[in-house]
Amino acid sequence: MGMSFKEKSAWVSLISTVCIFGYYFYSIIMLIGVPVEVAKEAAKAYLIQAVILSVVVEIIFQSLLAATNRKSADIEGDERDKAYEYKANSWAYSVLVVGVVITLGGIITLEYNPAWAEHSRVMQFPMQIAHILMLSFIMSEIVRFAGQIYYNRRGH
Secondary structure, three states: OOOOHHHHHHHHHHHHHHHHHHHHHHHHHOOOOOOHHHHHHHHHHHHHHHHHHHHHHHHHHHHHHHHHOOOHHHHHOOHHHHHHHHHHHHHHHHHHHHHHHHHHHHHHHHHHOHHHHHOOHHHHOHHHHHHHHHHHHHHHHHHHHHHHHHHHHHOO
């Protein structure tokens, strides 16, 4: 049996997200040791590029996928596809919540224990906190797409 439209769509999104944001986070890590002002500008440019590229790639590939699969019932999906999406969204939400809670816990800890700030330079700059939250979001998206694929492959 071939892949459903929803599974193909999840594969496109998973691969594009891993590739684009994998490169984005690799580029951010490579900014370690660069002067702060230079790193901020570069990080902003990387973020803008990643978001625009992600949108363009998704539009192009999802449009091509929809054009090759003209059955509207298949595009909308059935009850089984909706159940798979629900289960995958549940896992993704859990990953996002854990990332946000850990980040907020770090911020609050440093606020009440300023002496620890020297040991945790990562949490001292708003852009770094934003990147940590972005990582949580991207990881949740990866879990969501992977979950949809898993449940489609598994069949229940």
